[in-house]
Amino acid sequence: MSRVAKLPITLPKGVEVKTQNGQIEAKGPKGTLTITQPEGVALTVENGIAQFASNDSSKVALTGTIRAIVANMVTGVSEGFTRKLELVGVGYRAAMQGKDLSLSLGFSHPVLFVTPEGITIATPTQTEIVVTGTDKQRVGEVAAKIRGYRPPEPYKGKGVKYSDETIIRKEAKKA
The missing domain is CATH 3.90.930.12 (Ribosomal protein L6)
Structure with a gap:
């Protein structure tokens, strides 16, 4: 699996990340950002830590990309x-x-x-x-x-x- 995708995202206070209807949404004090969740990429959020996993071996690189985008979304809604x-x-x-x-x-x-x-x-x-x-x-x-x-x-x-x-x-x- 991608090295980038393995890294967890620590969510700061006041920021929550959730998935619903094929969308990944990050909500924080500065606003809300959403992206579409690609097939083959799974997101789990537990105890303020977001983890990504790839269901399909051909989607490994995409998992790392989505993880980087979501990490930027979390930084954006918390700090800008x-x-x-x-x-x-x-x-x-x-x-x-x-x-x-x-x-x-x-x-x-x-x-x-x-x-x-x-x-x-x-x-x-x-x-x-x-x-x-x-x-x-x-x-x-x-x-x-x-x-x-x-x-x-x-x-x-x-x-x-x-x-x-x-x-x-x-x-x-x-x-």
Whole structure:
């Protein structure tokens, strides 16, 4: 069996995981997340510990994947996920307009990003963007979409980058 699937998930206080009608549901203080339970993967929850087992030998890898997804769901409904972005460049700014994010990225027009449901975007400073939410995949997807408007370029390092990202700089062309 998969090594990842064998690892138990310890549920924090206030978080419960249950299966019903072919769905795995994680409920906690920050909200509720659900995924469909694939056939051949069994979930048992006892004494605040969730364990996964594979009923079918061809579903072993899927069991490890589902275990990782449920572990992220448990973390999301208890603590939440955060992704920080930085704007590097002269005149690059971010500001909130209601629930939407307005970006000035050197284009002739401002870029307006509509915040999706379940995601919170904040701008502590004009050059910082903080994306938070309960679903790790959606937080990463929203951060990648914002970064995709102006990815960092390797010559001057200008653009939207993740706060923990390092940009490998290139040397300019020599005559």
